Amino acid sequence: MTDSAAQLAPLPDFPDLESHVRPDDHQALRLWLRLLSCTNLIENEVRSRLRAQFNTTLPRFDMMAQLDRVPEGLKMSDLSRYMMVTNGNITGITDQLEKEGLVERVKVVNDRRSSLIRLTPAGKKAFAEMAAVHEQWIQTLFSDLPDTDRTTLHGLLGRLKSSIHSQLPSLA
Amino acid sequence: MTDSAAQLAPLPDFPDLESHVRPDDHQALRLWLRLLSCTNLIENEVRSRLRAQFNTTLPRFDMMAQLDRVPEGLKMSDLSRYMMVTNGNITGITDQLEKEGLVERVKVVNDRRSSLIRLTPAGKKAFAEMAAVHEQWIQTLFSDLPDTDRTTLHGLLGRLKSSIHSQLPSLA
C-alpha cells in the first residue's frame, strides 16, 4: 500500500458543496467538505432507492437493521442511543413498523416500564430481502475502490471517530 | 506514510449505527456504516452549534458559503445543483435569507426568467463571522488526526467520489 492517493491529479469538478473550495482553505475544511459530499452522495442514492423499491425510509431501515442483529430485541432507550435520536422519535418509528406488523413490543417481567422491541417473523423476512439488496448496492458503489484502499479508509475513519468521541464525551 | 491504520486494535464500541456490525458483514458495508457514523457525528455537532451560537441551520450556512465564494452571485438553478436539493427548496431558503437582509435577488439583463442571488454586505459580514468560527470547529474536530492521515483520507475520498459519480451519471 502506498500514499499515492495523496498525489493524484485534481478531481473533475462535480457540482456539490465542494465546488467552491478556495486555494486558501485549510486542509481540515477541505477534508470535511469532501467527507460530507461523499456521504451525502451515497446517502441520497440509498434513500431514493429505499423509497422507490421498498417504500421505506433510512431511519426505518436502520432501526430494522439494529433489531435484526439482536433477535431477543432491544429496549427503546437502546435504540435511541444507537440511532442517536431522542426517545420520542423511536416511539414514532416503532408505532409505524408495529402497525405494519414488522416489529412488536414485548413486555419484560422485571421492569414494567419498559418493553423490548423485536422484529416479527414478517419483519425478519422483509428486512432480509431489503438487506440483501441494500448490501449489493453498497458493494457496487464501493467496488471501484481497491481492497487495500477500502481497508485504509476504514482504519483512518476509525481513528477519526475515536478522536471525535474523545472530544465530545457527551455522546459516549 | 504507512498502512498501519488498517492493523490497529478494534475500536471501542461507541453506541451508533456501527454497533451491530456482524463478523460476516462484508468490508464495503462496514466501511459505509463507519463513513456514515463519522459524518453524522460531525454534522450533528455542527448543526447543533450553528443553532446555538448563530441561530441558523446547515442548509442556510451552506448556501451562504456557496454565495460567499462567487461575489457576482449564483443562479438559483446553480445553487440547486451545488446543494443537491430541488428548486423549490432553494426558493424557500432564499426567501428566508432575503427577508433577513443577508442575500438579494439581482435581475440579469439577458434572461428575464432568472436572477442572480448574492450576499448583501450584511450577509458577507455575517457569513465571515460564522465561517471563521466554523472553520475553527472543523480544525479542532480533525486536529487529532495526523497531517499525513488527513491527506491520505482526502485522497481516498476523492477516488471514492469520482467512482460514484461515474456510476451515477445523472448527478454530474
Place this chain on the structure above:
DNA sequence: TATTGTTATACTCTATAACTATA
C-alpha cells in the same frame, strides 16, 4: 418545447418539553 423560478402540498425527521407509570 424547454427552462427558470414560484407556489402549494404533504410527509418525514427532528428536538423539546410536559406527562405517566414505574423503579
Place this chain on the structure above:
DNA sequence: TATAGTTATAGAGTATAACAATA
C-alpha cells in the same frame, strides 16, 4: 428522585407536481 416510554408540538428539510413567465 430517577428512569422508560408516551404524547404533543413546532420547525426544518425534502420531494413532487402544477404553474407562469420567458427562452
